[in-house]
Amino acid sequence: MGQKIFMWNFKDNKDLVGVAFIDTEIYIHTAVALKNFILIGDISRSMQLLRYQENLKTLSVISKDPMPMNIYACGFLIDGHQLGFLASDSDQNLVLYQYQPELPESNGGLYLTRWGEFNTGAHINAIFRLRCRTAAPLGASQEIKALMADKRHITYFATLDGGLGYLLPLPEKTFRRLSMLQIKLVQGLPHTAGLNPRAFRQFHTRHQYLYSSQRNILDGDLLWRYALLSAKEKGDFAKQIGTTPAQIMEDLKEIDKVTAHF
Secondary structure, X not given: OEEEEEEEEEEOOOEEEEEEEEEEEEEEEEEEXXXXXXXXXXXXXXXXXXXXXXOOOEEEEEEEOOOOEOEEEEXXXXXXXXXXXXXXXXXXXXXXXXXXXXXXHHOOOOEOEEEXXXXXXXXXXXXXXXXXXXXXXXXXXXXXXXHHOOOEEEEEEEEOOOOEEEEOOOOHHHHHHHHHHXXXXXXXXXXXXXXXXXXXXXXXXXXXXXXXXOOOOOOHHHHHHHHHOOHHHHXXXXXXXXXXXXXXXXXXXXXXXXXXXX
16 A cells, blocks of 8 residues: 555465565555456545556556545446446545546546446445345255346445445436436425435535536435335326336335345
């Protein structure tokens, strides 16, 4: 940690042998590894994605976030064969990045592209992952469990004020349906003290720079209020987005089923 990152190999169950090192930004205080990828967070210069090449014994920077950010914690978001990168900062934001070298704004893969932003209202200091619960029945064989296993991971986060939340990748159709429902709930429900939940969840920063806001993260607290509405209110909101209350409730039940670890 600090300005340099060193990698060691635990050899013969007794010795630590230096393998590779790399110079980084100002001060690295958090690092998360997944296979040969390492996600590191800097106290002032956001985060970088590193790769370890075993045949060359080298650590190299693949991509990074060019914007300034005071990182609190970072982690991975897994959706099948797709990999996302999460970072929380001192302004209580949770930002989702992706590595997409084909996009012009990534400058050939040099920069990570922002894919979603969400203000949690609390400082996140820990991020960890669990695989989604399987839909296989009790007593099923390992082969059936492997076939029915969900390839998504739930990314949990913990806050300094004792809160616990999670992010779950959603199928495209489910996301679009719930996204339209969220817009209607913001417009149609009475909110605490008349405050707008959409404005509260927007990205906040103390830094001055231009960026394009990405709203690809839904507000689960707001969406779950739909389950507490009367049958008439559920029908009215569902009709406005061209679906049925049964379909919306099925979406919410599916989210609850795959995330019910605790």
